[in-house]
Amino acid sequence: MLKSFEQTAALIAEKKLLHISGTEALLRKLPAGNWIGGSTEYFLAEGGGKVSGEVLDVLELPFAEYKFAAYDDKTLPDIAKDAYDNGFSIIILPFDSEVHRHYAENASGYESVFLKNIVGWIAGINLEAAGQTPIAVRGDTGEALTDKVAALHIGLPEGKIAQVNIVNIFTADPNSPVITFNEHGFAVKTCFVDGKETVLADYISEKNLDTKLPLVGDYSGAGINISVKNIENGVVYFYAPVFKGVEYRLPRPIADYVDAFHGKIGELGDVDSVFACNCILNFLYGGLEGKDLGGLYGPVTFGEIAWQLLNQTLVYLRIL
Amino acid sequence: MKLTDAQTKKLLDYKGQPQLKQLSLNMALTRLKGIYKSNPAPETLSKCTADLNALLEKFAVIMQADFEWIVSLK
Structure with a gap:
């Protein structure tokens, strides 16, 4: 209060x-x-x-x-x-x-x-x-x-x-590619998109992804979000670390948060x-x-x- | 409310979306899957079973449904 x-x-x-x-x-x-x-x-x-x-x-x-x-x-x-x-x-x-x-x-x-x-x-x-x-x-x-x-x-x-x-208002889009990482950290250059090594910043740019939407990590059935902080010199910085071994997906967009x-x-x-x-x-x-x-x-x-x-x-x- | 190593192995190897209701179990299972994947030895499996049983036993009041789902895995 x-x-x-x-x-x-x-x-x-x-x-x-x-x-x-x-x-x-x-x-x-x-x-x-x-x-x-x-x-x-x-x-x-x-x-x-x-x-x-x-x-x-x-x-x-x-x-x-x-x-x-x-x-x-x-x-x-x-x-x-x-x-x-x-x-x-x-x-x-x-x-x-x-x-x-x-x-x-x-x-x-x-x-x-x-x-x-x-x-x-x-x-x-x-x-x-x-x-x-x-x-x-x-x-x-x-x-x-x-x-x-x-x-x-x-x-x-x-x-x-x-x-x-x-309460997580975001859910993984079932049509999303699976994004994985080779190591954990708050900053990432490369990832794997459906198994193919990819520069994440380039992927975000090429697909015109909305960086206001989090990546949704699959924690054995629970969706855990990781949000993009900024992208600088080809490196994607997050507000929380991504982890090796966790599969991340793009979320369904949210029309109205309220x-x-x-x-x-x-x-x-x-x-x-x-x-x-x-x-x-x-x-x-x-x-x-x-x-x-x-x-x-x-x-x-x-x-x-x-x-x-x-x-x-x-x-x-x-x-x- | 105790899992056997065989039941734990089924859970760790499960490829679908686990139907768990308690977030701590989702998170703990994710960690244990990583540990078991990096060293799939019988001792590792037993340690995973012990960790899961400690969680299920301590929070039995709220984890009954999760336990029943785990033991139902074929």
């Missing part, structure tokens, strides 16, 4: 356990307390998507057992081991930091990672404003982190279980999520400012985490 700085500070003073997203300047001014935060000025909220440096998105987490932590690229592999056996973890990573790259490329190999519930997001900036730095904040110490991951591990009482899921989200969220019924975030690319390409998606509100982010780093996806977590 969107709140003013003063309202947010009052909740911190009440010792509430909070997840806070907002502009870097406001986050840095908040008092220390039981909260974790990350920078963004884009929000999906009741009443419509909003861009603002004046408000904070505040999520109250009604849980009694929790611990805060910060991780660098050397300690990140311990993140799942540190999580409660029954619970979930919210992690926030600064965009374009070493921990962002490390997590994106290695998370699926961390010990016991899929035995814990890990959600989170990549903190960003206002794309129209100069001089901002993406930060993750560990509220218990008041540290604004530019090169570390802020984590909040939450334990659940017996009889409760966390469930992580995604309709697509309404349809997908509507199919879920009454989802009582405790955390949700959605992608900045969906917000920008889908024109979501002022549009109400009908639920699953939260920060608009520069990458979403449901165990692994995803793009152009809504991630949510609920307690059963």
Whole structure:
């Protein structure tokens, strides 16, 4: 729920356990307390998507057992081991930091990672404003982190279980060629299109592909999106790494993002999520400012985490 | 709710679109397929079975349907 700085500070003073997203300047001014935060000025909220440096998105987490932590690229592999056996973890990573790259490329190999519930997001900036730095904040110490991951591990009482899921409005086009890669990474020169080695930038240009649409990776039946960041000197840069061994396809185009989200969220019924975030690319390409998606509100982010780093996806977590 | 190595092998070798409902299982299976493909030894298969069983056992409440789909593979 969107709140003013003063309202947010009052909740911190009440010792509430909070997840806070907002502009870097406001986050840095908040008092220390039981909260974790990350920078963004884009929000999906009741009443419509909003861009603002004046408000904070505040999520109250009604849980009694929790611990805060910060991780660098050397300690990140311990993140799942540190999580409660029954619970979930919210992690926030600064965009374009070493921990962002490390997590994106290695998370699926961390010990016991899929035995814990890990959600989170990549903190960003206002794309129209100069001089901002993406930060993750560990509220218990008041540290604004530019090169570390802020984590909040939450334990659940017996009889409760966390469930992580995604809403992906993109589906692989069954007529798409299969695109594969020989190595993993955020930057790619060549790929294989239906098995034939191809310069990806040339393929995109020759086929006049819309780079606002992600590649949809086939994760054993689940579609996982990877979005194009830019193309420079024949190299295609992505917002998340592509992986060797995963088959990617072009998606069916989306006529209307709002309709697509309404349809997908509507199919879920009454989802009582405790955390949700959605992608900045969906917000920008889908024109979501002022549009109400009908639920699953939260920060608009520069990458979403449901165990692994995803793009152009809504991630949510609920307690059963 | 435990898989045998034979059931795990059928899952790892399955060429169609797995009908799994839990995202963690989709992701874990993708990783295990990669590991098994790079070293298709009996020990690797047993390790994959153990990893899948740990996941299925821990999240039995929400993975019953996925387990039933896996054991139905011919």
